[in-house]
Amino acid sequence: MVRRERAExxxxxxxxxxxxxxxxxxxxxxFDRHGGAAYSLAxxxxxxxxxxxxxxxxxxxxxxxxxxxxDKARGSVRAWTLxxxxxxxxxxLRSRAGKAPKLTFDDEGILxxxxxxxxxxxxxxxxxxxxxxxxxxxxxxxxxxxxxxxAYFGGFSHSEIAExxxxxxxxxxxxxxxxxxxxxxxxxxxxx
Amino acid sequence: xxxxxNGHERWSEELAAYLLGALGPDEMGSFERHAxxxxxxxxxxxxxxxxxxxxxxxxxxxxxxxxLRERLxxxxxxxxxxxSGVAAERAAAGEDRDRNWRQRLAALxxxxxxxxxxxxxxxxxxxxxxxxxxxxxxxGGSSSPSGDPSTTVVSGQAPGIVATxxxxxxxxxxxxxxxxxxxxxRVLEAWVQRGDKVEPVPALFAPxxxxxxxxxxxxxxxxETVMVTVxxxxxxxxxxxxxxxxxxIPQ
Numbered sequence: 001m002v003r004r005e006r007a008e009x010x011x012x013x014x015x016x017x018x019x020x021x022x023x024x025x026x027x028x029x030x031f032d033r034h035g036g037a038a039y040s041l042a043x044x045x046x047x048x049x050x051x052x053x054x055x056x057x058x059x060x061x062x063x064x065x066x067x068x069x070x071d072k073a074r075g076s077v078r079a080w081t082l083x084x085x086x087x088x089x090x091x092x093l094r095s096r097a098g099k100a101p102k103l104t105f106d107d108e109g110i111l112x113x114x115x116x117x118x119x120x121x122x123x124x125x126x127x128x129x130x131x132x133x134x135x136x137x138x139x140x141x142x143x144x145x146x147x148x149x150x151a152y153f154g155g156f157s158h159s160e161i162a163e164x165x166x167x168x169x170x171x172x173x174x175x176x177x178x179x180x181x182x183x184x185x186x187x188x189x190x191x192x
Numbered sequence: 193x194x195x196x197x198n199g200h201e202r203w204s205e206e207l208a209a210y211l212l213g214a215l216g217p218d219e220m221g222s223f224e225r226h227a228x229x230x231x232x233x234x235x236x237x238x239x240x241x242x243x244x245x246x247x248x249x250x251x252x253x254x255x256x257x258x259x260l261r262e263r264l265x266x267x268x269x270x271x272x273x274x275x276s277g278v279a280a281e282r283a284a285a286g287e288d289r290d291r292n293w294r295q296r297l298a299a300l301x302x303x304x305x306x307x308x309x310x311x312x313x314x315x316x317x318x319x320x321x322x323x324x325x326x327x328x329x330x331x332g333g334s335s336s337p338s339g340d341p342s343t344t345v346v347s348g349q350a351p352g353i354v355a356t357x358x359x360x361x362x363x364x365x366x367x368x369x370x371x372x373x374x375x376x377x378r379v380l381e382a383w384v385q386r387g388d389k390v391e392p393v394p395a396l397f398a399p400x401x402x403x404x405x406x407x408x409x410x411x412x413x414x415x416e417t418v419m420v421t422v423x424x425x426x427x428x429x430x431x432x433x434x435x436x437x438x439x440x441i442p443q
Contacts, residue, residue: 134250152212180212
């Protein structure tokens with residue numbers, strides 16, 4: 001077991017093998033780094049404290065018990081962690097609503113598409129991202145922001161969104177793409 | 193292969209929905225198969241991915257409640273102390289199916305029971321709900337009001353607890369519901385009884401805020417009864433308190 005002081009000096013990617021080896025000190029440091037962001041995300045999705053706590057507890061216990069599965073070639077630990085939290089929060093939302101789950105997310109599915117060499121850029125963005133993305137979302141046309149929020153934070157499929165909004169499916173796809181493009185452009189400008 | 197030939201233009205329209213998790217399972221699979229051979233789709237995904245991954249960072253920041261951290265670390269330290277055997281087995285075998293397990297159980301708890309589960313997930317051949325017990329032994333309780341033989345409500349020492357044992361292969365997962373909060377420094381410990389022998393289950397566990405708790409029994413062969421007690425953090429080699437759940441396992 002590593003001492004807490006030493007664990008605090010390790011990068012996330014260095015903590016993960018220790019967590020895989022069931023080191024509680026490493027896990028505690030990992031939670032202290034990302035627990036707040038995870039809880040914030042879970043709260044945003046499920047909308048209440050107790051549910052958000054349960055989502056985070058489940059997600060982090062899952063990571064603790066499968067920490068060795070993290071593959072740094074797939075991206076940053078934080079992005080991996082938050083994708084797990086997001087998927088579990090959406091599950092909780094659907095379960096609570098009594099809906100049969102319509103989508104099956106692999107906790108790692110999204111990251112499998114992610115190139116390893118983005119991690120530096122990703123880390124750099126992390127520090128400035130919150131305000132920038134909030135700003136970008138606020139400046140998005142309302143219809144683009146809405147479809148992105150319904151999909152990412154609401155867990156709705158594009159066809160469900162089309163039905164809810166009473167617009168053609170193609171329109172929803174187009175708004176999603178335009179919205180993500182715009183956020184990406186804002187982020188790129190922020191880094192320039 | 194040309195873009196026209198591989199259908200890039202069509203699939204490119206799906207890319208944002210894919211990244212946002214807004215495609216159905218079939219569409220998702222189809223998109224991924226296409227992207228394997230379409231460098232332009234992969235390049236567009238690489239470009240958009242930071243926007244996608246920035247979304248969770250955009251939410252209003254809240255501090256994780258200290259009690260959440262405390263509960264989490266109690267479970268983690270208990271797990272670590274109990275040894276990595278069961279935890280590793282969970283990682284290898286159980287966690288891959290975790291989502292499905294939780295979905296099945298959620299369906300079960302919503303009142304569908306095993307009969308309600310079958311058409312929804314088509315897992316009748318794989319899933320055996322051995323006995324969700326309870327009160328039966330603890331308090332001489334009765335079976336559930338619904339008459340569903342797979343679910344019985346605990347009475348006696350731990351009224352209201354619903355215990356479900358889901359068996360798969362040699363092992364099984366024990367799911368508890370309606371467990372009251374346990375004191376600080378305490379954990380839940382499961383026990384298996386074979387004949388006169390009672391053995392601890394290595395994976396200690398704790399209830400979450402909704403009163404749900406889960407552990408895994410690596411080997412259910414020959415197990416006649418599963419019990420759960422509240423024990424000091426780190427667990428014990430023999431029960432030190434009366435069981436809050438006692439679940440007879442049909443042979």
